[in-house]
Amino acid sequence: MGLDRAYERLTELAVAALHEREPERLWPLLADALTGLCGGETLIYKLDDWSEGKGTLGMVPAAAAELGRLDDEALGVLRSGYPFAHHYAAGLGRTPVTARRLADRAWPTSRTARVLGTALDLNQVLALPLPGTVAPITGCLVYRSGTDFSDDHVRIAERAQPLLAAVEQQRQLLERWRRSTAAAEEPEERAADRALTPRELTVLLLLTDALTADAIGRRLGISVRTVHKHVENIYRKLGTRDRLSTVLRAQRLGLVAAPARTGRR
Incomplete structure (x- = not known):
């Protein structure tokens, strides 16, 4: 070859x-x-x-x-x-x-x-x-x-x-996503229902970490332009318009883990 x-x-x-x-x-x-x-x-x-x-x-x-x-x-x-x-x-x-x-x-x-x-x-x-x-x-x-x-x-x-x-x-990110959603009901099926690709899932996971597009690009070894393209696709598939609403909707759908609740007296 x-x-x-x-x-x-x-x-x-x-x-x-x-x-x-x-x-x-x-x-x-x-x-x-x-x-x-x-x-x-x-x-x-x-x-x-x-x-x-x-x-x-x-x-x-x-x-x-x-x-x-x-x-x-x-x-x-x-x-x-x-x-x-x-x-x-x-x-x-x-x-x-x-x-x-x-x-x-x-x-x-x-x-x-x-x-x-x-x-x-x-x-x-x-x-x-x-x-x-x-x-x-x-x-x-x-x-x-x-x-x-x-x-x-x-x-x-x-x-x-x-x-x-x-x-x-x-x-590593897919393994982390799988562990974090272990308590959710059929997270992989839900991701498939939303037509999220494995790459979009990893970008969504990093969005929940509040990473910037630059930081996500460095983490995944891709350009900022490619990151923005993935983010646009995630917004479209989840029916959202910004990062915060996307993360909240993904948590409600069981696509990413919701933050742990802390008790207050």
Whole structure:
């Protein structure tokens, strides 16, 4: 696949991801597509802090069974993140890089390379961290067998970074929305009845936080103009004209959580 087509595919992927209503399906959707776009055979993603003893490991659906066959020692080696953990923790940027380029001759004889070769028949790794993350450093690792990832594969990974960051922010906000409306009756059905898209739901949630359009844009990685477009759509779908009435109506409809009441004597 050429670079132009790969970039088009990333755009298509972004549209599909931002219309996904189930937050737990977002990363599997990304992982499945990114694996091929970056020239890999499988992919592991991390969404929380990793150590050799704990941390969530997600894998592309087609290869999830492989992860389940690894013992605790092998999982610990993968979680250690050699040679990327030290590189990124040292503050050396968030540019995607391969294990072979980073560790050079030390990579093929490393413990991690031996585990990958023995357990999964893989020998090359491309790190794709989320931009802007500090601690923990989140993102994904793409794996393949044979020769190292090409320069084009690394370029595609760099182009994918903003998409990953946007989708992860979307996932977190959808999870928060789901938790905050847990006590409401069928909030997802109510949102669907109002034809609110998942993106509009996240913007509505941030409106309840009293964030400005500029702040919402920075949070979601979109332009202020796009924020205003989402807000206009929310007003139209809820039949409101301003921010306050929109938030109040959304609370009455059970689309967002109402503020907790405090007792007075």
